[in-house]
Amino acid sequence: MDEPEQVLDWLLDSDPALRWQVERDLADEPTEVWEATRARVPHEGFGARLLALQDPDGRWAGGAFFPADADPTGPQPWTATTWVLNSLREWGVDAGALGDTAERLADARWEYDDLPYWGGEVDCCINAWTLLNGGWLGVDVSGLVRWFEEHRMADGGWNCAWVEGSTRSSFHSTLAAVRALRDAERRTGTTTSAAAGEEYLLERRLRRRLSTGELVAPWVDDHTYPFRWGYSVLNALDHFREVGTRDARMAEAVDVVRSQRRPDGRWTRTDRFPGAVWFPVDGPAGEPSRWVTFLALRVLRWWGS
Structure with a gap:
C-alpha cells in the first residue's frame, strides 16, 4: 500500500x-542508507541512552526481570535487564555494541529460585526472551529450545501458567514462544515445533476462541x-510477516x-x-x-x- x-x-x-x-x-x-542509520542506534538516541544506563555487572536496574528496588505492590516496572535487552535487540543494535555483556550476565540470577540467567526459568515468555537475547548475543541457549519442546501443551501452544497446573495454551505465551523458536531455527538450522504454535493461533484467526468463535478478549x-x-x-501479524507466512x-x-x-x-x-x-x-x-x-x-x- x-x-x-x-x-x-x-x-x-x-x-x-x-x-x-x-x-x-x-x-x-538503498541498503547503504538504512544500514548507516541502523549503525547510529548504539551511539545516539534511545539506544545510546539505554546502553549508558547499564550497571557494571552487566545488568540494568540491578535485576534480571524486576529492578532491585521494585515495589511488589505496584505495576510491573520495565527497567530491568531483560526488558532493556529486548528493546536493544528489536532496535537492531549490533551485538558487538554490548561488549562482554553476555559474559557478565552469566553470573546474574533470576528473581525466581535464584536460577542462572542464561538458563532461563519457568515462565514461557521469560524463556522466549532469553532464547532470543541469548541467540543475538552469541550465547549457547540451545537448552531452552529443548525446554519449549518439553513444555508444549496438547493443543499446540504454550502457557506461562503451566506451573499453576494450566493445560490450555495462551495467546500471549504462544506468540512469545513461536517468535523465539523461529529465530532459533534461522540462527542454528534447528527444527522446532514453532509451526504447531503458529497453527494454534491461525486456527483461532489470531483473535477468537476455538470453542465458541467469540473474541478471546478486548485486548x-x-x-x-x-x-x-x-x-x-498486530503483534501476531508482524510475526507472520517476519517469517513469511x-x-x-x-x-x-x-x-x-x-x-x-x-x-x-x-x-x-x-x-x-x-x-x-x-x-x-x-x-x-x-x-x-x-x-x-x-x-x-x-x-x-x-x-x-
Whole structure:
C-alpha cells in the first residue's frame, strides 16, 4: 500500500531506532542508507541512552526481570535487564555494541529460585526472551529450545501458567514462544515445533476462541509499543510477516488493523502496560503513535504485496 507522504515524513522524523526500519521497510531506501542509520542506534538516541544506563555487572536496574528496588505492590516496572535487552535487540543494535555483556550476565540470577540467567526459568515468555537475547548475543541457549519442546501443551501452544497446573495454551505465551523458536531455527538450522504454535493461533484467526468463535478478549485488538509480554493481532501479524507466512485465516485480523487507521493516516496506541520506564519511546496513549503506525503500515504493505 502507498503511504501518504506526510505520514512517511513524520515516521522518518524519528529516533534512529525507528528511522532505519522505516527507511528499509516503507521508504525503500538503498541498503547503504538504512544500514548507516541502523549503525547510529548504539551511539545516539534511545539506544545510546539505554546502553549508558547499564550497571557494571552487566545488568540494568540491578535485576534480571524486576529492578532491585521494585515495589511488589505496584505495576510491573520495565527497567530491568531483560526488558532493556529486548528493546536493544528489536532496535537492531549490533551485538558487538554490548561488549562482554553476555559474559557478565552469566553470573546474574533470576528473581525466581535464584536460577542462572542464561538458563532461563519457568515462565514461557521469560524463556522466549532469553532464547532470543541469548541467540543475538552469541550465547549457547540451545537448552531452552529443548525446554519449549518439553513444555508444549496438547493443543499446540504454550502457557506461562503451566506451573499453576494450566493445560490450555495462551495467546500471549504462544506468540512469545513461536517468535523465539523461529529465530532459533534461522540462527542454528534447528527444527522446532514453532509451526504447531503458529497453527494454534491461525486456527483461532489470531483473535477468537476455538470453542465458541467469540473474541478471546478486548485486548486482542489493542496495540501498543513496546509489545512487552502482551498479545495483539498486530503483534501476531508482524510475526507472520517476519517469517513469511500468509494464510487466509489472518484476513479478519488484517481488517481489524486496517479499520483502526485514523483519517490522517496514523494509528494510536493504548496504554496496556503502565509501569516505570527509563524514558518514553513513543507519544502518549490515545495520541498518534509512530511505532504503531509503522508496524501497521508494514503489515498492511506486506499483506497487500
